[in-house]
Amino acid sequence: MTLAFHSPVTPDLIHGAVELERTEAGLLPHRLPxxxxxxxxxxxxxxAEAQPSGVRLAFSTAATVVELVALPTKRRYGDMAPRPDGNYDVLVDGQLVQRASAAGGKVMDIDMLSxxxxxxxxxxxxxxxxGLPPGDKTVEIWLPHDETTELVALHADAPFSPLAAGGKRRWLHHGSSISQGSNATNPAGIWPVVAARLAGVDLMNLGFGGSALLDPFTARTIRDLPADVISLKLGINIVNTDLMRLRAFGPVVHGFLDTIREGHPATPLLVISPTFCPIHETIPGPTMFDGKELKKGRLLYRAMGNDAERRQGKLTLGVIREQLQKIVQQRALADANLHYLDGRELYGPEDYARYPLSDELHPGAEAHRLIGERFCTLAFRAGAFIS
Structure with a gap:
């Protein structure tokens, strides 16, 4: 059936992106400028930054049929089984009503070793x-958190208009692949979206797989974006990449926070240390793929450091938690809006026993929901850090 109302996807329909790039196909959301x-x-x-985690289309309409034309980019990893197609979640007045995926599109063939x-x-x-519910309503289409998506056109069987921004507090969150949503099954199920929906806040998700590395350009991006509350989940990628030693870590964290405070001097800011990850609690990085398991088609991560290297200043998750807590405690003496949360309160050893990390690094769908629910309670409920 041909739908009567058509429009290219325009910037005012898109929420949660930092910047939009015009491509031959349409608009490509970016989460870094x-x-x-x-x-x-x-x-x-x-x-990672071009995968639209937390990005959604939002519009008002009475339509019962909506079509989104999009050009996804799939990832293929050598001999491993193809990844599931990215999901698009449709919410009507805040309730998840449908989910779909696109089988075709571009394909990026990736050599995991090189x-x-x-x-x-x-x-x-x-x-x-x-079959969307009849009558006037708000429709949101949350884009795949792990699949680059160019937005082409929107069709419907009734008129639609962009949903005005504003009315909710803006929560700006930065973190690693766990914050981006790795190993979650759908975009509304990643833990920052779970928390944002429960708290009724407007999410800007700067979770970047493998790239929460205290980069100055990320701090400047956060500094320059509007935000009512900010959270930073730091540490795991520093260990994964074996990026720095203890001597560098503290000053870099201070510098990262200094830059953000240039643009947000009094915004509630929550620093979150790493969630529980057994392979790196006491063993430094780097983190590498298990080559033998990879040849069998299974993705598994291993810690390649050793316990003795901590004496040389190599970082573990335990060391990073200790350092982050000290830094926040020191700065909080002059910054009443700076707070610390131990990531193990979101996902700890007892949770690992219930919801183990299938690849020894990333939580699955149930753990994402648990983390999101706990974060909402700890951070957003009355009397919490940034309520």
Whole structure:
């Protein structure tokens, strides 16, 4: 059935993106601005920031049928089984009513050992959402958190208009792949979205897989974005990459916070240390793929450091938690709006026993929901850090 109302996807329909790039197909949401991307053109960061975690289309309509035309980019990893297609979640007046995925699109073939990739072209796909509730309503289409998505057009069987921004507090969150949503199954199920929906806040998610590395350009991006509350989940990627030693870590964290405070001198700011991850609690990085398991088609991570290297200043999650807590306690003497949360309160050893990390690094769907619910209670409920 041909729908009567058509429009290219326009910027005012898109929420949760830092910047929009116009491509041959349509609009590509970015979660870092172009000037920041230019300062370190790393393929991992480029892939993560262009995956629209927390980005959604939002509009008012009486339509019962809506179609979104989008061009996704799939990832293929050598001999491993293909990843599931990214999901698009449709919410009507805040309630999840449908979910769909697009089978086609571009394909990025990635060599996991070398990190190189080759892009194969593809065609836009049409996702059809029929049987939506009748009457005037707010519709949100949350885009896949782990699949680059170019937005082409929107069709409906009734007029639609962009949903005005504002009315909710803006929560700006930065973190690692766990914050981006790795191993969650759908975009409304990643822990920051779970928390944001429960708290009734407007989420801007700057969770970047493998790239929460205290980069100055990330701090400047946060500094320059509007926010009513800010949270920073720091540490795991520092260990994963074996990026720095203890001597550098403290001053870099201070500098990161200093930069954010230039733009947000009194905004409630919550520093969150790493959630529980057994392989790195006492063992430093780097983190590497288990090559033998990879050849079998299983993705598994291993800690490649050793306990003795802590004496040389190598970082573990335990060391990072201790340092972050000290830094926040010191700064909080002059900054009453700065707070600390031990990440193990969100996901700890007892949770690992119930909801283990299948690849030894990333929580699954049930753990994402648990983390989101706990974060909402700890951070947003009355009397909490940033309530």
């Amino acid at each position: 172009a000037w920041a991307r230019a300062q370190y053109p790393d393929p991992q960061l480029a892939m 990190g190189t990739g080759k892009l194969r072209p593809g065609e836009p796909q049409t996702l059809r959402f029929a």
